[in-house]
Amino acid sequence: MKNNENDRYSYFTTGEFAKLCNVGKQTLFYYDKIGLFSPEIVADSGYRLYSYEQLEVFTGISVLKEMDMSLNDIKTYLENRNPQNLLELLETKQKEAQIKIERLSELKKYLATKSEIVLECMNASEGSVSYVTLPEEYYIFSEYHGSPEISEITTAFIEHLNYCHSFGIFSPYPVSGIVKTDNIPGPEVYGYARIYTRISNKIDIPRVAIKPAGTYAVIYHKGGFRSVYKSYQKLVTDIRCKDFKLGDFFYEDTMLDELAMHGYNNYTLKISVQCIDKTESNN
Structure with missing residues (x-):
């Protein structure tokens, strides 16, 4: 573990990193607790520091969450990530996205018809x-x-x-x-x-x-x-x-x-x- 205080100025504190990623500090603490995403450096003074490279990793986690993956599944994927696994994941999520699109389309029609019924009665x-x-x-x-x-x-x-x-x-x-x-x-x-x-x-x-x-x-x-x-x-x-x-x-x-x-x-x-x-x- 690195513990050089001078390194602090080449990294982000928890607050700085959280602000960049548009999340609360508690999210970063929780991710560290479950072993999903931890600071690159924990200095002797207690500073928790994140690197520039970790921004890409966190962005990836955010994308996977948007795909409705659980944190446990994201952790498992990151521990075993490679191009083939990513390709299979993307293909699976494309199919799931298409199902959601069809469901949302049906929901939109449902709501539009309900609105027509209400307007018909009002008029x-x-x-x-x-x-x-x-x-x-x-x-x-x-x-x-x-x-x-x-x-x-x-x-x-x-x-x-x-x-x-x-x-x-x-x-x-x-x-x-x-x-x-x-x-x-x-x-x-x-x-x-x-x-x-x-x-x-x-x-x-x-x-x-x-x-x-x-x-x-x-x-x-x-x-x-x-x-x-x-x-x-x-x-x-x-x-x-x-x-x-x-x-x-x-x-x-x-x-x-x-x-x-x-x-x-x-x-x-x-x-x-x-x-x-x-x-x-x-x-």
Whole structure:
């Protein structure tokens, strides 16, 4: 070990080295403690001194940390480093980086769709019926045979969500309910036929169905589930006044849930149903 005090002016103190590397002194103390990176000189006076050459080593450690390597793995690599090991490490990390890029890309799409849903609700006109042309959509469904009790419905929603997750599907669209149009909700009648989650593309797993393309009547309900039957009835009345025939299902989407609102009674729901021209349906 060198211990010449004059050497001190050719090296960096712990504080100087830490500042150059943009880390705290405690990081350098910890690295020394675990045997990962130690000062080149510990002088008789107690000074801990780092050399210029060690800047390159520390930079390498920082790069390896950016690759999500643990300190133990970094230590093992540095003790056995050579060009071949570096090449293998870089190839492995490139593959891992590509996986992360793909995951982040999916996350970005997920967040963008969530934002679109929130903006749609914020700009929606509550209680008014509109008619829109929608393309064909796909959804995953679970048949529902439970009661209208919120506890049973919530359990079914969770089971359905777990089913989706079992196939690696994390849709940005809300888990929602489907009601048959021959069972129009009223004050005492309100039953889901299916629990469903919209997906972006058709996939080859069980229980994937199509929401057909066509003209849909849409109404937004801001007031949760207890009074939503009023919006169903308003929607049906408007459709019948325009002499349309109802499709098979109402699609009830929970657009703003507990992440945006406090309590079921403040949720925003979107109800849509296909409208079929009676003349065309008779043909």
